[in-house]
Amino acid sequence: MSVPSLDPHHELPLGRVPGLTDSHQQRSLVHRLATLGVTDQAQLYGLLSVEQAREAVGNALGLATPQLLGLLMASRMALGAPLAEQLKPATRAWPIGVSLAPDLERSLDAQLKAMNQPKPGQKGVTRIHQLSFSLQPSKKGSSLSWFEQLGPVRDQGTRATSPAFAMTAANELLRRQLGKAADLSEQFLFYEAKQLDEAEGRTGSPTSLAAVATVLLKNGQCRSSSWAYSSVGATLDHGQKPLNARSEAGNFRCRPQHLAPLDLSELKAALAAGYLVAMTVPVYASWLASPEVVRSGRLTLPLPGESPLGYQALTAVGYDDSVSVVFARNSWGLQWAAQSPVAPGYATLPYGYLSLVVEAYTLSAGT
Secondary structure: OOOOOOOOOOOOEHHHOOOOOOOHHHHHHHHHHHHOOOOEHHHHHHHHOOHHHHHHHHHHHOOOHHHHHHHHHHHHHHHOHHHHHHOOOOOOOOOOOOOOOHHHHHHHHHHHHHHHOOOOOOOOOOOOOOOOOOOOOEEEOOEEEOHHHOOOOOEOOOOOOHHHHHHHHHHHHHHHHOOOOOOEOHHHHHHHHHHHHHHOOOOOOOOOHHHHHHHHHHOOOOEOOOOOOOOOOOOOOOOOOOOOHHHHHHHHOOEEEEOOOOOHHHHHHHHHOOOOEEEEEEEOHHHHOOHHHHHHOEOOOOOOOOOOOEEEEEEEEEEEOOOOEEEEEOOEOOOOOOOOOOOOOEEEEEHHHHHHOOEEEEEEOOO
């Protein structure tokens, strides 16, 4: 197995863009772009292509609009026609929507703390349990990844259901690690999470990772063959719940572990121990509308003062220290990030993005 190469545009450094060479001021501009996670011409062109973010880009770089437009044209010329032609705006709207439920997070934390209390004579339970699994991650140098142990990225379609997809990926790898591979139902998780939300007065169509984690702890998750997910329709169009869904779900219960706050060392520890990390991240217009992000999934950091449009749940599956990025599985199908350096549908997040993670969970066996 192999870890993906994550430097697809190493031959297109920012220093070769006309207007970004031969002076201290221009080198300083390259440095400021790097602090935003922009390290090559394709990312620069993608960021400058986002009209609604252009003013904030100008403020961050100290450039006026005419200078930005000149830089946009220069970066396109430097890319060359073949690659530039691939960098086109998205042809579909990508659904975002994760609710935040700090009260439920606290409640779940209290339940897990009580469950983790050692019995007389037992040692305490650590946040990350190191287990011996039959499966092994792909490793190469300072990189590690589990993406090859997962099937193709799935598509949540028009529905704002990403927490169910992020947790399903984590649960399915856990089942494979235990030698009991199963294709599990995102629809079951989302339905049960919304039942919990409504019972506790949380209205609206999205749900939270905390709600999905609570469902996995209490109810589990049935197989996809018992309750298939539909990618079309309104978010709350659940369809008819099968009679056997709840009883079957009990076979796939698991114990969530809330990683709060999530830092890089803990993320690496979880992945090294064989666990994926489901996490809620903010979505910003500066990358959501970038044609380079649509093409490659290589996220950039938010611009100074930029507010999130909403939140999306992703599943961290690996990392690469050589380029300081996390590999993350999305649920926007194979058209988004079709040319990702990881695999179609996968994002890469700069390590700095971890400080923006709102909530994160791993899943382990046992309840």
